Every structure is written in C-alpha cells, then in structure tokens.
Amino acid sequence: MTGGGPLPLGLFATAGAGAGQISPLLWGLIWLSVVIAVLIALAVVVGIAIRARRERDPKLVPVSRSGNGLPLIYGGVGLSILILLALTGWTVTVIAGIAKPSAPAAFSVDVSARQWWWAFHYDDPDSGKAFTTANELHIPVGQAVAFNLTSPDVIHSFWVPALGGKTDVIPGQTNTMWLEADKAGVYRGQCSEYCGQQHANMALYVVAEPAAQYASWRTVQAAPAKPPVTAQTEAGLADFIGRCGNCHTVRGTPARGDKGPDLTHLMSRSTIAAGLLDNAPGNLAGWIAHPQGLKPGSLMPDIALSGPEFEAILAYVETLK
Amino acid sequence: MSTTEYERVPETASLADDPGLPERLRVLWENRPGLYGWIASVDHKSIGIRYLVTSFVFLLLGGLEALLMRIQLGQPGEHVLTPEQYNQLFSMHGITMIFLYALPVLSGFSNFLFPLVLGARDMAFPRLNAFSYWTYIAAGLFMYSSFLLGAAPDDGWFNYAPNSLKAFSPGPNMDFYALGMIFLGISTMVGAANFVVTVLRMRAPGMSINRLPILVWGTTAASAGILLSVPAVSLAFFMLWLDRNFGTHFFNASADGLPLLWQHLFWIFAHPWVYIIVLPAMGLVSDALPILCRRPLVGYTLVVLATVLTMVLGFGVWVHHMFATGLPLVASSFFSGASFIIAIPSAVATFAWIATIWTGRPVLTTAFLYFAGFIVMFVVGGVSGVVTAAVPADLQLTDTYFVVAHIHYVLIGINLFGVLGALYFWFPKFTGRMLGERLGRWNFWITFIGFNVAFLPMHLTGLMGMPRRVYTYPEDLGLGAVNLISSVGSFLLAIGLLLFLVNVALSLRKGARAPDNPWDAPTLEWATTSPPPPYNFALIPLIASRHPLWEDRLQEGSGRSVLDRGFTLDHGKEALATTVLDAEPDVILKMPADTVTPFVLTVMLSAAFTALLVQSWWMLALAGMLILACIVAWLWPKRHLLQIAAAGHG
Numbered sequence: 021m022t023g024g025g026p027l028p029l030g031l032f033a034t035a036g037a038g039a040g041q042i043s044p045l046l047w048g049l050i051w052l053s054v055v056i057a058v059l060i061a062l063a064v065v066v067g068i069a070i071r072a073r074r075e076r077d078p079k080l081v082p083v084s085r086s087g088n089g090l091p092l093i094y095g096g097v098g099l100s101i102l103i104l105l106a107l108t109g110w111t112v113t114v115i116a117g118i119a120k121p122s123a124p125a126a127f128s129v130d131v132s133a134r135q136w137w138w139a140f141h142y143d144d145p146d147s148g149k150a151f152t153t154a155n156e157l158h159i160p161v162g163q164a165v166a167f168n169l170t171s172p173d174v175i176h177s178f179w180v181p182a183l184g185g186k187t188d189v190i191p192g193q194t195n196t197m198w199l200e201a202d203k204a205g206v207y208r209g210q211c212s213e214y215c216g217q218q219h220a221n222m223a224l225y226v227v228a229e230p231a232a233q234y235a236s237w238r239t240v241q242a243a244p245a246k247p248p249v250t251a252q253t254e255a256g257l258a259d260f261i262g263r264c265g266n267c268h269t270v271r272g273t274p275a276r277g278d279k280g281p282d283l284t285h286l287m288s289r290s291t292i293a294a295g296l297l298d299n300a301p302g303n304l305a306g307w308i309a310h311p312q313g314l315k316p317g318s319l320m321p322d323i324a325l326s327g328p329e330f331e332a333i334l335a336y337v338e339t340l341k
Numbered sequence: 342m343s344t345t346e347y348e349r350v351p352e353t354a355s356l357a358d359d360p361g362l363p364e365r366l367r368v369l370w371e372n373r374p375g376l377y378g379w380i381a382s383v384d385h386k387s388i389g390i391r392y393l394v395t396s397f398v399f400l401l402l403g404g405l406e407a408l409l410m411r412i413q414l415g416q417p418g419e420h421v422l423t424p425e426q427y428n429q430l431f432s433m434h435g436i437t438m439i440f441l442y443a444l445p446v447l448s449g450f451s452n453f454l455f456p457l458v459l460g461a462r463d464m465a466f467p468r469l470n471a472f473s474y475w476t477y478i479a480a481g482l483f484m485y486s487s488f489l490l491g492a493a494p495d496d497g498w499f500n501y502a503p504n505s506l507k508a509f510s511p512g513p514n515m516d517f518y519a520l521g522m523i524f525l526g527i528s529t530m531v532g533a534a535n536f537v538v539t540v541l542r543m544r545a546p547g548m549s550i551n552r553l554p555i556l557v558w559g560t561t562a563a564s565a566g567i568l569l570s571v572p573a574v575s576l577a578f579f580m581l582w583l584d585r586n587f588g589t590h591f592f593n594a595s596a597d598g599l600p601l602l603w604q605h606l607f608w609i610f611a612h613p614w615v616y617i618i619v620l621p622a623m624g625l626v627s628d629a630l631p632i633l634c635r636r637p638l639v640g641y642t643l644v645v646l647a648t649v650l651t652m653v654l655g656f657g658v659w660v661h662h663m664f665a666t667g668l669p670l671v672a673s674s675f676f677s678g679a680s681f682i683i684a685i686p687s688a689v690a691t692f693a694w695i696a697t698i699w700t701g702r703p704v705l706t707t708a709f710l711y712f713a714g715f716i717v718m719f720v721v722g723g724v725s726g727v728v729t730a731a732v733p734a735d736l737q738l739t740d741t742y743f744v745v746a747h748i749h750y751v752l753i754g755i756n757l758f759g760v761l762g763a764l765y766f767w768f769p770k771f772t773g774r775m776l777g778e779r780l781g782r783w784n785f786w787i788t789f790i791g792f793n794v795a796f797l798p799m800h801l802t803g804l805m806g807m808p809r810r811v812y813t814y815p816e817d818l819g820l821g822a823v824n825l826i827s828s829v830g831s832f833l834l835a836i837g838l839l840l841f842l843v844n845v846a847l848s849l850r851k852g853a854r855a856p857d858n859p860w861d862a863p864t865l866e867w868a869t870t871s872p873p874p875p876y877n878f879a880l881i882p883l884i885a886s887r888h889p890l891w892e893d894r895l896q897e898g899s900g901r902s903v904l905d906r907g908f909t910l911d912h913g914k915e916a917l918a919t920t921v922l923d924a925e926p927d928v929i930l931k932m933p934a935d936t937v938t939p940f941v942l943t944v945m946l947s948a949a950f951t952a953l954l955v956q957s958w959w960m961l962a963l964a965g966m967l968i969l970a971c972i973v974a975w976l977w978p979k980r981h982l983l984q985i986a987a988a989g990h991g
Contacts, residue, residue, distance in 0.1 A: 046737055
C-alpha cells in the first residue's frame with residue numbers, strides 16, 4: 021500500500037489545507053529560482069561568447085580598466101533587493117496563514133514518535149472510547165485535526181507532505197501542529213529527522229475518509245479484541261501473553277506492554293513494521309519469525325519460538341481484526 | 342643583542358648593490374634537509390602545501406564514502422551496506438568534507454599565499470602555523486581511527502542529541518567525534534588567530550587595507566568568524582562528552598535537559614561555518630577571475646564590504662536550520678527575513694564577477710572555465726538557499742534531498758570548483774610547473790557535467806519527497822530513476838577528480854617550467870620566482886597601489902610601488918611588522934628558527950585526547966605533564982628572539 025499515486029511523498033499535488041497554502045509559495049520560489057539561475061547562466065555564457073579572446077595566453081591580451089561595470093552591480097543588486105523584500109512579505113503572509121486552521125480543530129490526537137514507529141492515541145472523555153493505535157492515522161475529510169507531538173527517546177519529525185509541512189517531535193517538549201485533508205485518500209507520511217539506525221523505515225499512513233466511515237473506524241478501534249474461539253487461537257493467546265505481552269498490548273487480554281505497537285486491531289491496518297511491509301499473511305509470519313532480518317536494529321527482537329508456538333501466535337494475531 | 346637591533350633603521354639596497362643577498366637569505370631561511378628538517382619546518386609555504394595535500398587526501402576519503410552511499414542508493418531496497426554501515430558512512434562523509442577538507446584546503450591556499458600577497462617573509466607566528474597543521478592532521482587521524490574499531494560516528498555531522506547520548510549510542514562512536522572536534526578546534530582557532538595577526542601586522546610597507554587582495558579579505562573575515570564561532574561548538578561537544586561519560590544532563594530530556602540546546606549551540610557555530618568555508622574560496626575567485634579577464638575587479642570596495650557583511654550576517658541566521666522544531670512563528674519570521682537579506686551581499690559578488698567578465702577580455706584557460714562554472718553553481722546554490730529561507734517552503738523541504746542538493750551546490754560549487762580553478766591558477770607558483778591545460782579541459786568538463794548530473798536531479802528527488810539520511814527507500818516511492826541518475830553522475834564526478842590528480846602527477850614530472858608570472862598578474866606573489874625562495878622576497882617591497890605589477894598600464898594613482906629596492910633585513914631571520922591601518926614600517930621581527938616543538942606538542946596532545954577517550958587518568962596525567970613541558974620549551978626565552986619593546990617608527 022502506498023497511497024498518493026506514483027509519488028506518495030511528492031510535493032507536486034496537495035490534498036490538504038496546510039500543504040495547499042504552502043504550495044503556491046513553494047512553487048513560486050522554485051520557478052523564480054529556475055528563471056534567475058538560467059538568466060545568470062546566460063549572462064555568464066553570453067558574456068564569455070561576446071567578450072572572450074581567441075588567445076589562450078593572458079600575457080598576449082593587454083590589461084586595461086575598460087568599460088564601466090558598476091551600473092550592472094547596482095542594477096542587479098537593486099533588483100535582487102526588491103525581489104527579496106517581496107518574498108519576505110509573501111513568506112510572512114503564508115506563515116500567518118498556516119499558523120492555525122481556518123476553523124478550530126475538531127479533536128486532537130497524541131502522537132508519540134519512537135524508534136522506529138508511531139503511536140497514535142485518540143483520547144475521549146469516555147475513557148472506554150479512548151484507544152491507541154500505531155502507524156496508521158484515520159482522520160475525517162474536511163476537518164482540521166490537531167496533533168500533540170511527543171517522543172520518549174530521540175528527535176523525530178512528523179511529516180505528511182500531501183497534507184502539510186513537518187514538525188519535529190522532540191523529547192522533553194510537546195510540539196503541536198494540525199492537518200486537514202481536502203479529499204478522501206491514503207497519504208503517506210515519514211519520519212524526516214534522522215533518528216538512528218532504522219530512520220529509513222519509519223513511515224506512517226494517514227487515511228482520510230468521510231465522517232461516517234471515520235466514526236465507524238473509531239468505534240471498531242475503541243473496542244477490545246474479541247476472545248479467541250478455536251483451540252489453536254486460544255493457545256496462541258496464551259503464548260502471545262507470555263512471549264509478546266511484555267511489549268505489546270492487546271486490549272481485553274492481560275497483554276499490556278507499551279514498548280511496541282498496540283496490536284488490538286492489527287489486522288485492520290494495511291501495513292506492519294511502520295510501513296515496511298504490506299500486512300499480508302506471509303509478511304506477518306516473516307516479521308514475527310525474524311524482525312532483525314527485515315529491519316536490522318529494530319527494537320523487536322528475534323524470539324526463539326517452537327513451531328507450534330509460532331503457528332499458534334500467528335493464528336491468534338490474525339484474528340485481531 | 343641590544344634593543345637597538347630592533348629599532349635600527351634597516352638597510353636599504355637593490356640586488357645590484359648587494360648581489361650576495363639572496364644566497365645569504367637562503368642560508369638563513371632554508372629548511373634543514375632530511376626528516377628532521379621536514380618535521381621541524383615552520384615555512385608557511387611547506388605548511389600550505391601540506392594543508393593542500395592532506396585536505397585532498399581527506400577529499401578522496403570523503404568521496405569514496407559518498408560513492409559507497411551512491412551504490413547503496415542507486416536502486417531501491419539495495420543491500421550493499423547495512424543500515425549501521427550506511428549511517429557511519431554518511432556521518433563521516435559530512436564530517437570529512439566539512440571539517441577535514443573544506444576549511445583545511447582553504448587554509449592551505451591562505452598559508453601559502455598570505456605572506457606572498459602581503460609582501461612578507463612568513464606568517465606572524467610560524468611555529469603556531471606548524472602547530473595548527475599538525476593538530477589538524479592529528480585530529481583527523483583521531484576521528485578516522487574510529488573506523489578501526491568499526492565505531493565511526495553515526496549520528497550525522499550535526500550530531501543531534503539525544504540520539505548522540507549514551508542511552509542511544511553506547512559505543513565509543515560519539516566520544517571519537519566529540520573529542521576529535523575539540524581537538525580540531527584547537528587547530529582551527531590558532532590558525533585563525535595567526536591569519537588575523539598576519540593581516541594586521543605583516544603587510545609590506547604601503548599596503549594599506551584598501552590595497553589588500555580579496556582573498557585576504559575573505560580569509561580574514563572567515564578567521565574572525567572562526568574565533569567567534571568555534572568556541573560554541575567546542576563547548577557543545579565538551580558538554581556532550583560530559584553528558585555521555587559523567588552523568589551531566591545538558592541535553593538529556595529524561596532528566597530535564599534540553600535537546601534543542603544542542604541545536605542552538607551547534608548551528609550558531611555551523612551556519613557561520615558555511616560562510617567560513619566559502620568566503621576564502623570566493624576571495625580566490627575574486628582575485629584570479631579579473632586577471633584572466635585582463636582588468637581589475639569591478640567594484641572592489643563593494644565586494645570587500647559584501648565579504649565582511651556576509652560574515653557578520655552569517656551569525657544571525659542559524660535558526661533557519663530549526664524552522665521545524667516548533668519555535669514561535671515570530672522568531673521563525675525574523676530568521677526567515679535575515680536569511681533572505683544575506684542573499685544581498687552574495688548578489689553583490691555575483692554581479693561584480695559578471696560585470697568583470699562583461700567589461701573585460703576573458704582568456705579561456707582551464708582556471709577561467711572553473712571560475713565561470715563556479716559563478717553559475719554559486720547562483721544555483723544561492724537561489725535554492727533562498728527557497729529554503731521561506732519558512733513554509735522549508736517546512737516541506739527541510740530534511741529532504743532538496744537540501745542535500747542545496748548544500749552540495751554551495752560546498753562543491755563554491756568551495757571545490759573555486760579551489761580547483763585556483764589550483765590551476767596558482768599551481769605554477771606552488772610548484773614551478775604549469776598544470777596541463779589540455780587534460781585540464783577534460784578534467785573541467787567531466788567534473789562539471791558529472792557534478793550536475795549527480796546533484797541537479799537531487800532538487801527533484803527532494804521535491805518528490807525523499808527524506809535525507811535514509812539508507813534505503815522502497816520501490817513504490819517512485820524514487821529509483823532519479824537516484825540512479827545521481828549515482829551515475831557521482832561516478833562521473835569521481836572520474837573528473839581522478840583526471841585532476843592524473844594531471845597533477847603528470848605536470849609535476851613533465852609540466853612546462855613556470856615563469857615567475859605566467860598569467861601576467863598584478864599582485865606580489867607573482868613578483869617572486871615560481872616556486873618562491875624560502876625567504877619569499879630578498880627585498881621588502883614598498884607598495885603604492887592595489888595592483889603593484891600593473892601600475893604603469895593602469896595609470897593608477899601617482900606613486901609607484903618599488904620592488905627592486907627595499908629593506909634587506911638580513912641580520913638573521915628577520916621580517917618587518919607594519920602598522921595596522923596604513924602599513925607603515927613599525928618594528929623588525931626576529932623570526933623563529935625551525936623547531937620540532939609544535940610536532941612534539943601535537944603528539945602529546947594526541948596522547949592526552951586518547952587518554953580522555955579511553956578514560957585512562959594516569960595516561961592523561963603523564964601526557965598533561967609532557968604538554969606543559971613542551972609549552973615551557975616553546976615559550977622559553979631565546980636570545981635571538983628577544984623582542985624587548987616595540988621600537989619607534991622606522
């Protein structure tokens with residue numbers, strides 16, 4: 021799953037209010053830069069073409085204080101100053117525009133960025149409806165959502181290019197930002213501050229969906245996991261609690277670890293390992309068997325499981341819809 | 342020896358009066374033969390060449406690191422390097438290029454050229470100069486020795502805390518970097534102090550500050566910047582080392598330290614540093630380009646003011662590296678504005694170069710080609726800098742490959758292309774041989790095309806959203822093609838640089854002998870032989886204009902510089918100090934003889950830093966005592982150096 025067409029992180033098309041406001045300034049600056057660079061390159065090349073001497077030996081060309089070049093400096097610098105002042109004004113205007121969403125945020129999500137995955141906590145006044153999920157955010161289309169960004173380890177940066185600019189996630193402080201999706205879709209995000217060995221594999225997805233769909237997603241996510249129904253998945257739950265439960269939570273079971281992602285509704289997510297793999301049965305099995313081979317340095321260790329243990333845990337995890 | 346020896350009015354002569362003078366000076370100034378002479382040399386020319394050669398070795402090492410990374414990134418999902426290997430390589434690539442190549446290569450030029458363009462016999466502090474070189478290479482080796490343990494720094498050259506703290510980096514990687522940078526800071530600081538004092542006091546009589554070549558302005562502005570900025574980073578690395586080893590919590594958020602404190606301390610150093618490693622290169626181009634256009638630089642005074650202004654403003658823009666850190670928007674707006682403003686002095690220099698081409702008669706030597714390429718890439722790096730100065734655009738672009746493209750247009754475009762052009766230009770003076778022009782053209786075009794094929798597409802890679810510092814990327818991000826192009830370009834660039842080295846090797850052996858002034862240039866280094874004699878100038882020149890060797894042709898002013906008659910200063914190893922603004926003769930300086938003390942002191946310092954690294958306190962105590970002994974030996978009053986009082990104005 022990638023989302024966002026052929027260039028999921030590209031800045032060419034926007035799908036959110038913040039990115040939409042930034043885009044004209046960004047591309048205005050880019051095209052202005054192209055024009056200036058081309059003009060200056062032409063000035064150099066044409067100057068050489070017109071003025072260069074055939075001789076390749078400077079000793080053969082007499083020295084003189086010829087011509088008056090100062091007007092070129094004054095003119096060029098004067099024009100540059102006007103352009104730069106105009107750009108400063110434009111920039112400050114856009115800064116003011118993206119500081120806040122046009123309407124107050126509908127709700128906020130607590131983002132906890134960790135080496136090397138994302139925890140998203142959806143709070144709710146009714147604690148039974150609050151829940152935590154990982155690596156896949158859902159937001160309603162057309163509503164601004166606020167984010168409170170914290171990190172328990174190192175600095176990360178929260179970035180969903182199609183929706184808006186990035187904000188660093190810094191331990192010891194809570195940064196805030198907002199995103200608003202204009203249209204339904206799946207948008208890729210990525211940690212964009214170097215955060216250690218697996219910085220490259222720290223992606224996330226934002227699923228923007230119509231309000232009703234979003235509401236039903238939220239209901240599903242808030243519910244605890246369904247109890248296992250077969251003998252194998254029952255054994256799997258027991259093994260899961262023993263072998264995985266120190267790090268992972270499955271709500272409704274004694275597995276309450278918080279070092280790794282909450283897996284209560286793992287099978288509702290489209291990727292695993294922070295966007296590294298599609299959430300397909302083979303990938304999930306491979307990941308549980310040998311995470312260090314797929315994501316070296318990941319904080320999920322290779323755990324020696326017996327064949328039946330492995331099968332049971334896999335079977336149980338696949339029930340976490 | 343009495344004080345009158347320093348107060349005497351020096352003898353004035355011409356070589357016709359005193360034909361034996363050059364030989365007498367040679368005996369006084371020449372390095373001793375053999376290994377001892379090599380280690381003991383304090384000659385600024387030997388030290389300058391060593392800086393150049395050593396920095397090029399580091400350039401090759403950094404380049405090899407880059408090529409390995411480009412192989413890994415050439416295809417999505419490559420497995421040539423492990424993530425840890427990649428992270429060590431990208432970190433050491435940055436550290437190498439920014440600290441061990443970019444400034445030292447310019448120090449090489451400045452060391453060699455300063456006394457020559459100023460009409461002096463050596464730098465103000467020759468022993469300190471040798472010490473600066475030895476500590477540079479020692480600090481470089483110290484940092485590189487981390488590879489032997491497989492524990493090179495792996496948190497990038499910017500080394501953000503808390504990822505650099507023990508909790509996340511338990512190995513010695515960061516200790517190598519922290520101590521290595523403090524060590525290197527010693528080299529950088531003493532080198533900068535030496536340049537500043539040399540400029541203020543060692544100019545030939547009559548070389549008032551409005552007659553200085555731009556390269557002197559560039560290096561002096563950069564040196565002043567070093568003196569103000571390097572302490573911040575030495576302190577930051579010291580605090581980091583304490584955090585890692587002694588339980589302080591400057592940057593440790595889990596104990597109420599501030600991770601952002603590191604970023605402020607680092608960038609208030611590292612942003613000025615960017616200007617420190619380009620201003621001297623811009624100075625080299627501002628001096629050499631007009632000579633190849635057969636006219637004086639257009640707008641000398643404006644370019645000088647722009648140089649100084651850039652360095653000053655360079656201290657006011659560091660927060661533009663931190664726009665995404667959640668700082669208040671008002672603060673970001675201020676630094677955004679400052680970052681736009683700093684483009685103005687760069688525009689001054691750009692238009693001055695273009696005006697010089699348009700009003701001159703360019704002679705298309707290889708050096709000229711490099712300078713022309715330099716101007717274009719300077720502008721590309723400049724405008725992409727302006728794009729990222731706009732906070733909202735930066736929030737999208739920061740930490741993407743767009744910034745990788747930007748920094749390489751700045752550092753390769755301005756530093757490396759300026760340096761390569763300047764090497765074609767000054768190689769005859771350095772070595773006495775011309776650097777081959779035919780191979781030079783191939784070298785230029787392959788380097789220029791390779792560089793642009795490698796880095797121009799990276800702007801696009803960034804706009805496609807590729808984050809920096811990732812060891813791999815999945816295929817479905819659509820980044821494979823642009824990365825492959827960049828990888829191919831990087832190998833082309835490497836071939837171009839290899840051709841340069843081949844050209845150097847061939848030219849050193851078979852190149853045409855260089856005359857004193859092969860480019861018919863106007864400044865003092867071309868008034869002496871190629872390569873210059875150990876004493877630079879037998880007669881101290883008297884300067885009357887900015888272009889001593891072009892005066893008659895330019896009809897500049899009424900006075901004329903005097904080069905064929907001047908102070909002989911041959912009562913031992915002597916040089917002349919002049920007054921700060923007007924360069925009037927002030928006092929005779931007794932210059933130190935060759936000495937191994939700077940080298941021995943460096944060895945002891947290396948031992949001390951190694952002791953700190955392994956935390957061996959008895960070894961540190963021993964090294965500390967030996968360091969003190971070296972310093973005492975260095976400062977011990979020597980009869981022939983007794984400088985009792987500043988003498989009356991001669």
